[in-house]
Amino acid sequence: MNKERITKVLDQARDMDALLLSDPYAIYYLIGKKIAPGERFLGLLLQKDKAPVLFLNILFPFDEMEGLKIVSYSDTDELTAVLQPHFDPSWILGVDKTLAARFLLPIIKNKLVKDCVLGSRAVDKVRAVKDESEKELMRKASKINDEAMAIFKTLIRDGISEKEVAAQLPAIYKRLGADDNSFDAIIAFGKNAADPHHMPDDTIVKQGDAVLFDVGCLYKGYCSDMTRTFFYKKEPDEAQKKIYSLVKNANEEAEKMIKAGVKLCDIDKKARDIITEGGYGPYFTHRLGHFIGIEVHEYGDVSSSFNDLTQAGNTFSIEPGIYYPEILGCRIEDLVLVTEDGVEVLNSYPHDIEIIGL
Amino acid sequence: MNKERITKVLDQARDMDALLLSDPYAIYYLIGKKIAPGERFLGLLLQKDKAPVLFLNILFPFDEMEGLKIVSYSDTDELTAVLQPHFDPSWILGVDKTLAARFLLPIIKNKLVKDCVLGSRAVDKVRAVKDESEKELMRKASKINDEAMAIFKTLIRDGISEKEVAAQLPAIYKRLGADDNSFDAIIAFGKNAADPHHMPDDTIVKQGDAVLFDVGCLYKGYCSDMTRTFFYKKEPDEAQKKIYSLVKNANEEAEKMIKAGVKLCDIDKKARDIITEGGYGPYFTHRLGHFIGIEVHEYGDVSSSFNDLTQAGNTFSIEPGIYYPEILGCRIEDLVLVTEDGVEVLNSYPHDIEIIGL
Numbered sequence: 124m125n126k127e128r129i130t131k132v133l134d135q136a137r138d139m140d141a142l143l144l145s146d147p148y149a150i151y152y153l154i155g156k157k158i159a160p161g162e163r164f165l166g167l168l169l170q171k172d173k174a175p176v177l178f179l180n181i182l183f184p185f186d187e188m189e190g191l192k193i194v195s196y197s198d199t200d201e202l203t204a205v206l207q208p209h210f211d212p213s214w215i216l217g218v219d220k221t222l223a224a225r226f227l228l229p230i231i232k233n234k235l236v237k238d239c240v241l242g243s244r245a246v247d248k249v250r251a252v253k254d255e256s257e258k259e260l261m262r263k264a265s266k267i268n269d270e271a272m273a274i275f276k277t278l279i280r281d282g283i284s285e286k287e288v289a290a291q292l293p294a295i296y297k298r299l300g301a302d303d304n305s306f307d308a309i310i311a312f313g314k315n316a317a318d319p320h321h322m323p324d325d326t327i328v329k330q331g332d333a334v335l336f337d338v339g340c341l342y343k344g345y346c347s348d349m350t351r352t353f354f355y356k357k358e359p360d361e362a363q364k365k366i367y368s369l370v371k372n373a374n375e376e377a378e379k380m381i382k383a384g385v386k387l388c389d390i391d392k393k394a395r396d397i398i399t400e401g402g403y404g405p406y407f408t409h410r411l412g413h414f415i416g417i418e419v420h421e422y423g424d425v426s427s428s429f430n431d432l433t434q435a436g437n438t439f440s441i442e443p444g445i446y447y448p449e450i451l452g453c454r455i456e457d458l459v460l461v462t463e464d465g466v467e468v469l470n471s472y473p474h475d476i477e478i479i480g481l
Numbered sequence: 482m483n484k485e486r487i488t489k490v491l492d493q494a495r496d497m498d499a500l501l502l503s504d505p506y507a508i509y510y511l512i513g514k515k516i517a518p519g520e521r522f523l524g525l526l527l528q529k530d531k532a533p534v535l536f537l538n539i540l541f542p543f544d545e546m547e548g549l550k551i552v553s554y555s556d557t558d559e560l561t562a563v564l565q566p567h568f569d570p571s572w573i574l575g576v577d578k579t580l581a582a583r584f585l586l587p588i589i590k591n592k593l594v595k596d597c598v599l600g601s602r603a604v605d606k607v608r609a610v611k612d613e614s615e616k617e618l619m620r621k622a623s624k625i626n627d628e629a630m631a632i633f634k635t636l637i638r639d640g641i642s643e644k645e646v647a648a649q650l651p652a653i654y655k656r657l658g659a660d661d662n663s664f665d666a667i668i669a670f671g672k673n674a675a676d677p678h679h680m681p682d683d684t685i686v687k688q689g690d691a692v693l694f695d696v697g698c699l700y701k702g703y704c705s706d707m708t709r710t711f712f713y714k715k716e717p718d719e720a721q722k723k724i725y726s727l728v729k730n731a732n733e734e735a736e737k738m739i740k741a742g743v744k745l746c747d748i749d750k751k752a753r754d755i756i757t758e759g760g761y762g763p764y765f766t767h768r769l770g771h772f773i774g775i776e777v778h779e780y781g782d783v784s785s786s787f788n789d790l791t792q793a794g795n796t797f798s799i800e801p802g803i804y805y806p807e808i809l810g811c812r813i814e815d816l817v818l819v820t821e822d823g824v825e826v827l828n829s830y831p832h833d834i835e836i837i838g839l
Contacts, residue, residue: 162778182767184676198768199786218582225578227585228599241586294648318542409540410556420520428557 124154124175124188128249133171135245139217141210142169142242146221148418149246150177151344154191158183164202164226168209176209202226203233210235217242247422251414252436257345258460261416261438264342265458265469267299268349272472275336276353276479285310285323292338301340305347306419309337316352317452319409319444331357333451334479339419346419348440349470350456356480363451364476369401371474373443374455377411377425381459381466383435387425394443395427403445412440415458437461438469482512482533482546486607491529493603497575499568500527500600504579506776507604508535509702512549516541522560522584526567534567560584561591568593575600605780609772610794615703616818619774619796622700623816623827625657626707630830633694634711634837643668643681650696659698663705664777667695674710675810677767677802689715691809692837697777704777706798707828708814714838721809722834727759729832731801732813735769735783739817739824741793745783752801753785761803770798773816795819796827 132153136142144150144167151157158165158179166178176192179185185193196205210216214236218227220243231239253261274295278288288310293303311321312328316335328334332355339348352367359367373394380393391411398407414423415438423431425439442456457470490511494500502508502525509515516523516537524536534550537543543551554563568574572594576585578601589597611619632653636646646668651661669679670686674693686692690713697706710725717725731752738751749769756765772781773796781789783797800814815828 182678184678198782198784218586220581220583222582223578224576224580224582224585224597225599225601227582228576228597231589239582239586241583243583290652320540320542424556426556 131249140214142217219243260345264347268347269472289323296340301342305339305341311335317446317448350454352453353479366445366451373397387429406445414439433461435463489607498572500575577601618703622705626705627830647681654698659700663697663699669693675804675806708812710811711837724803724809731755745787764803772797791819793821
């Protein structure tokens with residue numbers, strides 16, 4: 124159990140009487156144990172000056188943990204009856220954003236508490252600022268991702284499909300010391316690269332294709348996430364080069380301006396303005412980046428609607444893209460770590476145009 | 482879009498003015514398209530005598546579909562503003578059980594409707610009764626699983642770890658015509674088999690170990706799920722044989738009594754009584770089974786607290802187990818399809834004691 128993190132979270136939750144976390148990642152962050160409860164209820168109840176309480180189905184074996192109270196229940200118990208003795212009808216209860224309606228509505232309708240409010244922001248804010256041990260893991264996860272990208276590009280050869288490439292990634296990550304993919308890899312050939320969320324299919328690579336890899340690994344619980352767009356066996360034409368260079372420029376100029384105390388929306392604007400001035404604004408259809416850590420997408424955006432200031436210890440992606448099916452779909456993404464006076468770009472794989480398969 | 486299924490769902494939702502589904506599986510079931518929205522909102526709004534409305538982030542490309550109204554929004558839009566024009570403050574709105582608090586609480590607090598109630602039961606009840614096309618897919622998925630089990634057992638050899646075995650499963654399923662695992666396989670050697678939710682780790686198999694496979698594949702969107710417990714290179718001793726035979730007997734007697742119109746809790750009781758009379762009641766720590774279809778765990782239990790009657794077209798698991806670390810952890814699981822006058826056991830892999838690795 125990480126008491127320091129729990130204290131920080133409760134400090135952020137001062138407008139609530141208690142906080143009920145159900146998100147396995149938030150619970151992992153605070154107690155150091157990953158539990159995948161499936162459709163069953165898992166809850167960690169936090170209150171100031173009281174021991175945290177973990178509600179856990181007896182199906183999941185759990186060793187005692189100092190300072191943590193365990194409340195076991197079985198599949199035949201009714202949830203509200205399990206929770207009620209530990210709740211107070213006068214409470215403003217913070218619940219986390221992922222709490223499912225099947226758990227939340229009974230709490231509300233049975234009046235176990237006075238009111239429920241979204242409370243996961245309290246954990247999110249603490250998670251957004253990585254401590255030293257987390258920074259090390261984020262660096263290492265991205266270092267493995269850089270090494271992996273150099274191998275992934277060699278997998279592309281005549282006759283291979285996106286799916287066949289995707290199937291080989293987990294083993295390569297494991298060989299490099301990671302535990303698994305951190306998300307389902309996006310591997311996109313040709314026009315598929317113009318769909319930012321394309322899932323690998325049976326498309327076969329052909330000469331002249333863009334080859335987009337949006338990939339990441341999980342290293343000791345922490346995620347990497349990087350995108351590079353290569354060209355298969357043929358130099359890109361002028362129109363493609365223009366798009367590529369706008370994306371590269373947007374990525375690098377955005378990264379350059381990062382340090383503690385910058386508005387996240389301004390970083391988005393920097394990249395977006397470059398692409399808009401280049402004439403491709405409408406084809407950059409998503410936010411510039413997302414926070415990342417033990418989950419690939421954590422609370423915090425690099426987008427026009429997110430006005431928070433960066434803080435030292437934030438880790439997020441910078442991933443401008445242009446998706447123009449008739450010419451090119453292209454994205455260049457790095458992870459960055461904000462420092463007091465600047466930025467540490469966690470990926471070092473080059474941004475330059477690279478022709479592969481030669 | 483499957484109008485017949487939508488009509489059936491609305492028929493089950495007569496006590497609600499509208500139904501807002503956010504579960505990608507429910508949406509897939511009704512419109513035939515799988516969308517994985519990540520942390521973004523995805524919603525299908527159903528109302529009697531009105532076209533269904535799909536709320537979808539513009540990031541996800543979606544072709545027009547006859548009879549379906551699409552409402553696109555972007556990452557910078559506020560959700561309640563997107564929903565409000567399509568909602569009515571007088572409504573009793575059904576929401577599904579998985580709707581996340583970050584979507585549900587704003588709907589409640591901004592009074593977009595008069596009241597929210599759990600409404601996914603309406604879809605669940607329709608999903609629980611498989612139609613003919615679904616039955617065929619369930620049969621085929623389990624047939625592949627039978628074939629796969631015969632291969633999986635040959636993977637076990639001296640020096641191999643649970644994780645190494647697990648890594649080989651997806652490719653074998655694909656070779657047999659399935660798309661993927663339907664869930665993270667449980668492969669457990671020796672004492673690990675006594676943890677019903679064990680995740681494959683670096684444990685190496687050794688002579689005399691129980692070798693438990695709880696595995697399933699996904700075939701055209703439908704799941705199989707089967708468990709067998711083998712013995713590695715050594716005949717089980719008498720105490721192990723007793724446990725094994727109780728579990729086998731519990732499985733087979735429970736399966737025998739299945740037909741349309743039986744109380745699901747009575748099926749659980751049949752198996753549980755056999756194990757209890759054998760002296761191992763406290764070591765059978767979970768429900769006898771769960772419903773299954775496009776998800777591995779669907780609404781519907783074979784447990785002491787589930788009093789519904791079986792209906793022709795139900796598909797669920799029968800999976801008694803005894804988890805006694807000092808002697809044996811053992812589970813035998815089949816999928817079954819309820820018919821009017823009996824049961825079709827979808828798995829044919831034998832239940833007998835089998836010594837492998839010889």
